[in-house]
Every structure is written in structure tokens, then in C-alpha cells.
Amino acid sequence: MVKLFNRTNGKTPHDGEIEQPVIAIRAITKQYPMGEETLQVLKGITLDIRRGEFVSIMGPSGSGKSTLMNILGALDQPTGGEYFLDGEDIARLSPAALATIRNRKIGFVFQNFNLLKRTTALRQVELPLIYANARDRRNRAKAALESVGLAQRINHLPSELSGGQQQRVAIARALVTNPAIILADEPTGNLDSRSGTEVMQIFQRLNNEEGITTIFVTHDPWIARHTKRVVMIRDGQIVADQALEHPLVAGVDERPSEAHELQTLFHETYYSGKAEEYT
Ligand SMILES: Nc1ncnc2c1ncn2[C@@H]1O[C@H](COP(=O)(O)OP(=O)(O)OP(=O)(O)O)[C@@H](O)[C@H]1O
Numbered sequence: 212m213v214k215l216f217n218r219t220n221g222k223t224p225h226d227g228e229i230e231q232p233v234i235a236i237r238a239i240t241k242q243y244p245m246g247e248e249t250l251q252v253l254k255g256i257t258l259d260i261r262r263g264e265f266v267s268i269m270g271p272s273g274s275g276k277s278t279l280m281n282i283l284g285a286l287d288q289p290t291g292g293e294y295f296l297d298g299e300d301i302a303r304l305s306p307a308a309l310a311t312i313r314n315r316k317i318g319f320v321f322q323n324f325n326l327l328k329r330t331t332a333l334r335q336v337e338l339p340l341i342y343a344n345a346r347d348r349r350n351r352a353k354a355a356l357e358s359v360g361l362a363q364r365i366n367h368l369p370s371e372l373s374g375g376q377q378q379r380v381a382i383a384r385a386l387v388t389n390p391a392i393i394l395a396d397e398p399t400g401n402l403d404s405r406s407g408t409e410v411m412q413i414f415q416r417l418n419n420e421e422g423i424t425t426i427f428v429t430h431d432p433w434i435a436r437h438t439k440r441v442v443m444i445r446d447g448q449i450v451a452d453q454a455l456e457h458p459l460v461a462g463v464d465e466r467p468s469e470a471h472e473l474q475t476l477f478h479e480t481y482y483s484g485k486a487e488e489y490t
């Protein structure tokens with residue numbers, strides 16, 4: 212397959228040189244004033260993510276996953292701690308400077324796709340290039356749509372696309388600017404299992420073949436098992452960080468039957484009390 216993206220950030224380190232992580236956060240905190248009290252949502256998160264990693268973040272509802280993703284995605288600022296993105300300290304930047312970083316380095320994919328209603332797929336994907344004042348926009352947008360299998364749908368509106376196809380448009384839109392990282396907050400959360408598998412196939416291909424660093428949040432342990440590293444958060448802190456030796460292959464490994472999954476869940480819940488809260 213043709214290499215679509217010439218990654219300026221994909222350089223390999225020289226022998227002996229330690230590659231700097233693409234994301235390095237140190238003791239990140241986030242708190243919200245709530246009347247007299249302060250709500251501590253993130254309680255000191257330290258995490259390194261290297262180029263080419265494929266990480267899923269899991270955790271109970273309200274544990275701070277989206278808060279963390281919004282900080283990683285430069286959509287929000289931490290209250291305390293440090294954030295180096297691609298070596299650049301961005302924890303204290305102004306909103307305008309953050310917007311520039313976001314546009315240049317980050318592709319974000321949302322659970323509800325966040326597409327414009329009256330805009331064709333091609334135009335949706337061109338938009339970030341327009342903001343970035345980039346050249347050759349139409350061809351780049353077409354190539355990105357092609358790379359997610361939507362060459363035949365470029366003139367369709369969101370209402371003329373399935374949920375899985377809409378999410379693939381959103382992935383093309385996140386990719387088209389050639390970002391250092393792709394962040395996704397429950398990208399398969401609103402999809403049926405077949406569309407979810409298609410989306411996972413795309414994320415796996417982008418990661419394996421293009422080396423795109425990908426981080427996403429999921430509630431679905433089956434989906435998480437398709438990534439190469441799982442970080443678990445609970446109550447604003449990292450409680451587990453585990454590399455997966457043999458990630459599942461989307462579209463090849465079959466999802467177990469619901470009965471089997473329920474049985475496993477029951478089993479794990481019975482013995483550890485954990486499976487339940489992470490789904
Ligand atoms: N703007 C805000 N002001 C006050 N509290 C907030 C704000 N945003 C989030 N919170 C609180 O922070 C906590 C973490 O929220 P967050 O959205 O990060 O959870 P989550 O792990 O993504 O949950 P879910 O799995 O349900 O999406 C919640 O208790 C929430 O109420």
C-alpha cells in the first residue's frame with residue numbers, strides 16, 4: 212500500500228540515543244472549585260508515551276479519563292504538573308497558542324463523531340487543512356478518505372453515511388494534518404460491533420503500517436485488547452499500566468459470544484470485583 216503520510220516526526224533515533232517520548236506528563240493534577248470545596252479530578256498522573264505506541268485508557272465512569280484526554284489533546288489545561296508534547300512544554304500556554312499546537316500536532320476523534328451536518332465528507336476532511344492554511348488540500352483530503360476506505364463516499368453528507376462510516380470520516384479528518392498523535396475518546400462507543408471492528412482495523416493499520424501514535428479511551432475490554440498497552444485509571448490516578456504481548460487482530464479474532472463474555476465477567480467480578488467497574 213502507498214505511504215500516504217511523510218512523517219516528519221517519524222525519525223528513528225541513532226544508536227545509543229534515547230528517544231524522547233512524544234507525550235511526557237509529570238504529576239498532572241486537575242481540580243475544579245465547587246463552592247467552598249475543591250473537586251480533585253486528576254491527582255497526579257505521570258505517564259510517558261513513545262512514538263508508535265498504541266495505548267488504551269480504561270477506568271470507571273467519572274475516574275477522569277476524558278479530563279486526562281482533553282489535557283493530552285490540548286483542549287484543556289491542567290491545574291498543576293508538566294506536559295511536554297513532542298519535547299515542547301505546553302502546560303502553561305495561552306488558549307491561542309494551544310489551539311495552534313492542537314492543529315499542528317494532534318488529531319482528535321470523538322465518541323459522537325462531531326461532524327458538521329451539512330458538509331460533505333471531503334469538505335469535513337479539508338477543514339483542518341484550511342485552518343492550517345495548507346496546500347494541496349483537496350488531494351490530501353481525498354487520500355485521507357481513501358486510506359479509511361471511503362473513496363466512494365467523498366461527496367456524502369453525514370446523514371447519508373452509516374455510523375461506522377461517519378467515524379471513519381472523523382478519523383480521516385484527524386489524520387489529514389499528519390499529527391504526531393491521534394487521541395480518541397471512546398471512538399467505538401456509539402458503534403455496533405461490526406462498525407467497531409472496522410474502526411479498530413483502521414486504527415491497527417495506521418499504527419502498524421504508518422507508525423501513528425494512538426491513544427484512546429474505551430469501556431470495552433475486548434476493544435482494549437486490540438491495543439498494545441492498557442493504562443487503567445481509578446479515582447484520578449493510574450492504578451495499572453500493562454503492555455499486551457499479543458494484541459488481538461481486529462476482524463480476525465472473533466468476539467466471544469455475549470453469554471461467554473457475561474460468564475467471564477461474572478467470574479472476574481466474583482473473584483476480584485474489578486471487571487464490573489471497568490466496563
Ligand atoms: N467542568 C467540570 N467542572 C466540575 N467537575 C467536572 C468538570 N468536568 C468533569 N468534572 C468531574 O470530573 C470527574 C471526571 O470526569 P471525566 O469526564 O473525566 O470522567 P470519565 O472517566 O471520562 O467518565 P466516563 O467514563 O463517564 O466518560 C467527574 O466526577 C466529573 O463530574
Ligand SMILES: [Mg+2]
Pocket residue numbers: 276277278396
Ligand atoms: Mg469520559
